[in-house]
Amino acid sequence: MTPALFILQRATAAVLAFAVTVHLATILYAVRGGLTAGEVLGRTRGSAWFLAFYAVFVLAVSIHAPIGLRNVLREWTPWRGRSLDVALALFAVVLLALGLRAAWAVYR
Amino acid sequence: MMRASHAQPGFVAALLHRLAGIALAIFLPIHFLALATALNGAAALDSFLQATTHPLVKMSEGVIVVALTLHMALGLRVLSIEFLPIRERTRAAVSICLAAALAVGLVFLLNVD
Numbered sequence: 399m400t401p402a403l404f405i406l407q408r409a410t411a412a413v414l415a416f417a418v419t420v421h422l423a424t425i426l427y428a429v430r431g432g433l434t435a436g437e438v439l440g441r442t443r444g445s446a447w448f449l450a451f452y453a454v455f456v457l458a459v460s461i462h463a464p465i466g467l468r469n470v471l472r473e474w475t476p477w478r479g480r481s482l483d484v485a486l487a488l489f490a491v492v493l494l495a496l497g498l499r500a501a502w503a504v505y506r
Numbered sequence: 507m508m509r510a511s512h513a514q515p516g517f518v519a520a521l522l523h524r525l526a527g528i529a530l531a532i533f534l535p536i537h538f539l540a541l542a543t544a545l546n547g548a549a550a551l552d553s554f555l556q557a558t559t560h561p562l563v564k565m566s567e568g569v570i571v572v573a574l575t576l577h578m579a580l581g582l583r584v585l586s587i588e589f590l591p592i593r594e595r596t597r598a599a600v601s602i603c604l605a606a607a608l609a610v611g612l613v614f615l616l617n618v619d
Contacts, residue, residue, distance in 0.1 A: 408585065408588070408589075411581050411584075411585060412585065414578070414581075415578060415581065415582055415585070418574060418575075418578045419578070421574075422571070422574065422575060422610060425571065425614065426610070426613055426614060426617060429614065429617050429618040430617045433555055433618075434552060434555065435544070435548040435549070435551035435552040435555060436548060436552075438544075438551065439544065439548055439551070459534065463527070463530070463531045463534065466524075466527050466531070467527075467528070467531055470524055470527070470528065492535065493534060493535065493538075496535055496538035496539060496542070497534075497538050499538065499542050499545075500537075500538040500539075500540075500541035500542045501541075502545075503541055503542045503543070503544040503545040504541055504544045504551075
């Protein structure tokens with residue numbers, strides 16, 4: 399792993415430690431008594447705090463996950479080089495786009 | 507054959523961390539696509555949520571909750587080893603991470619309807 403990727407991986411890990419803790423607490427609270435669209439959207443629609451939190455969460459995930467997968471693939475498979483980096487950069491873009499779209503879907 | 511080094515708690519920690527991370531990387535795009543059904547209105551999201559009430563789906567969600575907690579706990583272990591001036595007791599740390607992940611998974615499964 400290059401120094402830049404190492405720093406990005408660890409910095410996003412620190413952000414995610416906070417974000418995942420909040421997310422897990424929200425999940426455990428939200429699933430009590432069943433999950434309905436009304437309950438979910440009632441909490442999320444129009445909440446700028448919610449949108450900002452999940453935008454940061456998604457951004458951190460879309461940096462953290464591809465770097466982690468790159469490490470795993472380089473160590474466990476013979477896949478190396480530019481094609482691997484391009485594939486994981488694409489994965490990062492797809493995660494970012496899908497994640498922001500999901501956050502927007504439950505916010506608007 | 508399992509090498510002697512593979513029985514070391516540090517190896518177990520790294521393996522569990524990676525396997526949980528891979529599971530989350532596969533799950534995330536599906537999770538995002540599911541949430542985006544809300545773009546078609548509350549009824550669309552509701553019909554998706556109805557489809558997830560099957561016990562096997564609930565169990566899979568429990569597994570993902572365990573994977574998320576485990577990946578985070580083992581990640582905090584890595585950060586603390588790398589950035590804090592502590593001497594880690596790996597066997598105890600891995601046990602605590604696993605216990606925390608299973609406890610959160612259990613709380614999820616006991617609360618989910």
